[in-house]
Amino acid sequence: MNFRKIGLIGVPQDVGASKKGVDMGPGAIRVAGVIAKLRKLGHEVKDFGTVDCYTVDQFDSRDPNNLGLNYLDIILDTCSLLKDRVELIINAGYMPLVLGGDHSISIGTLAGLKKMNQGNTGVIWIDAHGDFNTAETSPTGNIHGMPLAIATGRGEKSLLALGPSPTVSEKNCVIIAAREIDPNEAKLLKESNVTVFTMMDVMKKGIVEIASEAIKIASDGVDHVHVSFDVDSLDPKEAPGTGTQVPGGLHYREVALLLESISKCNKVSSFELVEVNPALDIQNQTAELAVELLCHAFGKEMY
Numbered sequence: 001m002n003f004r005k006i007g008l009i010g011v012p013q014d015v016g017a018s019k020k021g022v023d024m025g026p027g028a029i030r031v032a033g034v035i036a037k038l039r040k041l042g043h044e045v046k047d048f049g050t051v052d053c054y055t056v057d058q059f060d061s062r063d064p065n066n067l068g069l070n071y072l073d074i075i076l077d078t079c080s081l082l083k084d085r086v087e088l089i090i091n092a093g094y095m096p097l098v099l100g101g102d103h104s105i106s107i108g109t110l111a112g113l114k115k116m117n118q119g120n121t122g123v124i125w126i127d128a129h130g131d132f133n134t135a136e137t138s139p140t141g142n143i144h145g146m147p148l149a150i151a152t153g154r155g156e157k158s159l160l161a162l163g164p165s166p167t168v169s170e171k172n173c174v175i176i177a178a179r180e181i182d183p184n185e186a187k188l189l190k191e192s193n194v195t196v197f198t199m200m201d202v203m204k205k206g207i208v209e210i211a212s213e214a215i216k217i218a219s220d221g222v223d224h225v226h227v228s229f230d231v232d233s234l235d236p237k238e239a240p241g242t243g244t245q246v247p248g249g250l251h252y253r254e255v256a257l258l259l260e261s262i263s264k265c266n267k268v269s270s271f272e273l274v275e276v277n278p279a280l281d282i283q284n285q286t287a288e289l290a291v292e293l294l295c296h297a298f299g300k301e302m303y
């Protein structure tokens with residue numbers, strides 16, 4: 001991989017998950033040495049700081065005007081700040097590396113990319129979940145279960161308006177490692193042009209084949225590919241520090257291979273790492289693993 005100018009930004013948002021702890025994610029990832037390790041690989045890394053966020057116990061989640069969309073107003077605020085910061089990072093000539101925080105921050109990241117990429121963007125979404133809910137289909141009302149739906153132009157109008165919408169090219173969206181999709185979310189996904197590779201697909205085809213198909217789908221006919229890596233895609237035995245664990249996930253070596261393959265795709269021009277929750281972790285093991293995997297995404301090889 002070519003050496004990159006990486007613009008790092010922390011987004012300690014927890015309201016999208018309606019659960020405290022994930023706000024400490026960016027700190028834990030920094031403690032795990034993300035900047036030093038990426039620099040050691042030869043990249044220039046500039047720290048663009050931290051986006052101001054509110055936290056769950058400052059507010060009541062249930063706004064009677066916005067049922068089914070917990071903490072909507074707060075998420076709109078933060079995502080709008082993040083969008084501006086992502087634009088600034090790109091304008092300064094850096095590749096955005098966004099550290100969450102819960103996955104709702106992706107709404108802001110993708111809105112920030114849209115201005116530069118004109119929606120000419122494919123997405124590789126590595127996640128146990130589809131994150132394709134709307135207020136109508138979500139069983140929880142938690143907005144971290146909705147960002148990919150928003151990116152493709154589905155759901156709450158005010159979130160779509162951060163865009164403009166859609167922020168990505170739907171047929172270039174691929175989910176990898178899915179294994180817990182809500183019933184009505186599944187209907188929406190099946191009607192869409194998004195490709196879903198479940199854990200069953202990973203077992204049947206193997207990760208080498210999945211990686212190559214996913215990269216082909218995400219990059220075909222677009223100029224940019226965004227990678228959104230939710231650590232709950234990993235098996236909870238290896239990555240216990242996350243709020244919505246689902247058994248039967250990816251192993252370290254599978255994600256390392258996947259991200260190494262992705263690192264060779266020169267259309268990849270933004271990256272997001274989300275849902276590390278240090279309050280649920282064991283001695284920062286999930287953040288450490290996430291940073292190790294991030295290094296594979298940025299050119300680290302095993303030999």
Ligand SMILES: NC(=[NH2+])NCCC[C@H](N)C(=O)O
Pocket residue numbers: 102103104129130131133138139140141142144145146180181182230232244275
């Ligand atoms: N980014 C995440 N961890 N999302 C989990 C979503 C869980 C569930 N599908 C929901 O919508 O509430």
Ligand SMILES: [Mn+2]
Pocket residue numbers: 103127129131144230
């Ligand atoms: Mn997610």
Ligand SMILES: [Mn+2]
Pocket residue numbers: 127128129230232233244275
């Ligand atoms: Mn998830």
